[in-house]
Amino acid sequence: MNILLKSVTIVNGSTKNLHLKEKDILIKNGLIEAIETTIEPNGKTRVIEINNLHVSLGWFDSGVSFGEPGYEERETIENGLLTAAKSGFTDVILNTSSHPTPDSASDIVYLKNAGKDQLTNLHPLGNLTVRGEGEVLAELYDMKNAGALGFYDYKHPMTNANLLKIALQYAQNFDGMVFSFPLDKSISGKGIVNEGITSTKLGLKGIPALAEELQVARDLFVLEYTGGKLFIPTISTANSVKLIADAKKKGLQVSCSVAAHNLVITDTALEDFDTKYKVMPPLRTAADIKALHKGVKNGTIDFVTSDHTPLNIELKHVEFDNANFGTIGLESIFGMLNQLFNVEETVELLTKGRSIFGMEEPQLEVGQEANLSLFTTNDTYKFSQGHIFSSSKNSIAIGKQITGKVVGAIANNQIVLNK
Known part of the structure; x- marks a missing residue:
C-alpha cells in the first residue's frame, strides 16, 4: 500500500531539520520512502491532503x-x-x-x-x-x-x-x-x-x-x-x-x-x-x-x-x-x-x-517504518457523543470545548482515518 501525505506540518523535535516544516511524505509498503518539499503521486497511491494537517510520531x-x-x-x-x-x-x-x-x-x-x-x-x-x-x-x-x-x-x-x-x-x-x-x-x-x-x-x-x-x-x-x-x-x-x-x-x-x-x-x-x-x-x-x-x-x-x-x-x-x-x-x-x-x-x-x-521508540525518518499520528490544530469544537468511537459513552469530556482534531493514524502498513 502506497500513501502520500501532502503538505503536512511535521511536529517532531528530535529531527530539527524537519521540525515544524511543511513537507510531503511518501509511504510505500509501510516504510517511509521519501520526505520532500513536493512529491508527485505515481501509480496506485492514496493521497491524503487535508487543510492544516499535521503529523507526528505515533x-x-x-x-x-x-x-x-x-x-x-x-x-x-x-x-x-x-x-x-x-x-x-x-x-x-x-x-x-x-x-x-x-x-x-x-x-x-x-x-x-x-x-x-x-x-x-x-x-x-x-x-x-x-x-x-x-x-x-x-x-x-x-x-x-x-x-x-x-x-x-x-x-x-x-x-x-x-x-x-x-x-x-x-x-x-x-x-x-x-x-x-x-x-x-x-x-x-x-x-x-x-x-x-x-x-x-x-x-x-x-x-x-x-x-x-x-x-x-x-x-x-x-x-x-x-x-x-x-x-x-x-x-x-x-x-x-x-x-x-x-x-x-x-x-x-x-x-x-x-x-x-x-x-x-x-x-x-x-x-x-x-x-x-x-x-x-x-x-x-x-x-x-x-x-x-x-x-x-x-x-x-x-x-x-x-x-x-x-x-x-x-x-x-x-x-x-x-x-x-x-x-x-x-x-x-x-x-x-x-x-x-x-x-x-x-x-x-x-x-x-x-x-x-523497554519498547522501541519509532523514528520519523526515511527508511523507517511509518508509525505516525495525523491531526489538525486549529479546529475548536464542543466534544459530544458524536465524537466517540468507543462502544461505551461514559466520557468526562462531553460538553467541553476542545482544540485540535485527530484525523487518524498510520502504522503496521495500515491507515485509519476519521474523515
Missing part, C-alpha cells in the same frame, strides 16, 4: 482498559484498538481490568493474539498478584517472557508492603516493572470524591489527598530499600508530585502518570452530581492541578494517560453513590491537552516514554 498511552474478556459489552479488544487508532494512538498498554484478569503466561498470549494484525499495537500488563487479590504473587517471570510489559492489580492498592517488597526484589532478576496504585484504603474508607469544601457541601464521602500520599510515600520507602523499577499510575495530588520528584533526585527508578482529566477538571464539577465526573483517583483542587501541570512540564510526571475506562450505561446512569468510577478518554485526550499546552508540548507528552517500558 502516540502512546501508558494505561487503557477495554472489556474483553468478560466485559465485551463495554468494549472488545478489536473495537478498542480501532478506537485507539482513530484517536491517533499506535501503541497502548492494556490494564488488567478484564474478567478473569490476566495472571498467567497463557492469558498474556491470549491478549496479544486478540490484538494482533491491528494498526494499534497492544501491549498487555499482567496481574501483580493471583486474580488481583493482593495475597500471592502471580507468575511474573512467565508473563514477562510471554510479553507482559509490567505487573499491575488494576486500581487495587497493594495493602501488603512486604509483598510489594518481595515483588520489587524478585522482578529485578528479569528487569520487570512493578505497578502500585496510589491509595491507602484504611484512610480512603468508603470515600468516593475528593475530601474538601465540595464534598462537605454536597454531603459526599471524601477521599483525602493523604490517602494517596501515604501510599506513595510508603511505596517509595520500599523502593529505596529494595531497588528495582516502580510505576505509580495516575497520581492526582500536589504532594504526590513532590514525593516523586524527591525520589527521582535520589536516583530511584520510579516513574508515574497522571490522567488527562485530573489536569483539566476540579472537584467543583461535582456540584450537579453528574456521574461522568466520578473517577478514581477523584478530581482534586485547583492547587493540585497547578502542581500537576508543573510536574508534567518539568518531567517529574512521565506520562499523561487517557485512563480510558469503558463502562456500560447502567453502571453510570444511577445515583452518584452507586455509580462506578471511570471515564473513557482516548477520543478526547489530544483536544484536552491542546487546551493546556502548545502543540509541540502536547505531542511530546503523547509520544514520549516508550523506552521506560
Whole structure:
C-alpha cells in the first residue's frame, strides 16, 4: 500500500531539520520512502491532503482498559484498538481490568493474539498478584517472557508492603516493572470524591489527598530499600508530585502518570452530581492541578494517560453513590491537552516514554517504518457523543470545548482515518 501525505506540518523535535516544516511524505509498503518539499503521486497511491494537517510520531498511552474478556459489552479488544487508532494512538498498554484478569503466561498470549494484525499495537500488563487479590504473587517471570510489559492489580492498592517488597526484589532478576496504585484504603474508607469544601457541601464521602500520599510515600520507602523499577499510575495530588520528584533526585527508578482529566477538571464539577465526573483517583483542587501541570512540564510526571475506562450505561446512569468510577478518554485526550499546552508540548507528552517500558521508540525518518499520528490544530469544537468511537459513552469530556482534531493514524502498513 502506497500513501502520500501532502503538505503536512511535521511536529517532531528530535529531527530539527524537519521540525515544524511543511513537507510531503511518501509511504510505500509501510516504510517511509521519501520526505520532500513536493512529491508527485505515481501509480496506485492514496493521497491524503487535508487543510492544516499535521503529523507526528505515533502516540502512546501508558494505561487503557477495554472489556474483553468478560466485559465485551463495554468494549472488545478489536473495537478498542480501532478506537485507539482513530484517536491517533499506535501503541497502548492494556490494564488488567478484564474478567478473569490476566495472571498467567497463557492469558498474556491470549491478549496479544486478540490484538494482533491491528494498526494499534497492544501491549498487555499482567496481574501483580493471583486474580488481583493482593495475597500471592502471580507468575511474573512467565508473563514477562510471554510479553507482559509490567505487573499491575488494576486500581487495587497493594495493602501488603512486604509483598510489594518481595515483588520489587524478585522482578529485578528479569528487569520487570512493578505497578502500585496510589491509595491507602484504611484512610480512603468508603470515600468516593475528593475530601474538601465540595464534598462537605454536597454531603459526599471524601477521599483525602493523604490517602494517596501515604501510599506513595510508603511505596517509595520500599523502593529505596529494595531497588528495582516502580510505576505509580495516575497520581492526582500536589504532594504526590513532590514525593516523586524527591525520589527521582535520589536516583530511584520510579516513574508515574497522571490522567488527562485530573489536569483539566476540579472537584467543583461535582456540584450537579453528574456521574461522568466520578473517577478514581477523584478530581482534586485547583492547587493540585497547578502542581500537576508543573510536574508534567518539568518531567517529574512521565506520562499523561487517557485512563480510558469503558463502562456500560447502567453502571453510570444511577445515583452518584452507586455509580462506578471511570471515564473513557482516548477520543478526547489530544483536544484536552491542546487546551493546556502548545502543540509541540502536547505531542511530546503523547509520544514520549516508550523506552521506560523497554519498547522501541519509532523514528520519523526515511527508511523507517511509518508509525505516525495525523491531526489538525486549529479546529475548536464542543466534544459530544458524536465524537466517540468507543462502544461505551461514559466520557468526562462531553460538553467541553476542545482544540485540535485527530484525523487518524498510520502504522503496521495500515491507515485509519476519521474523515
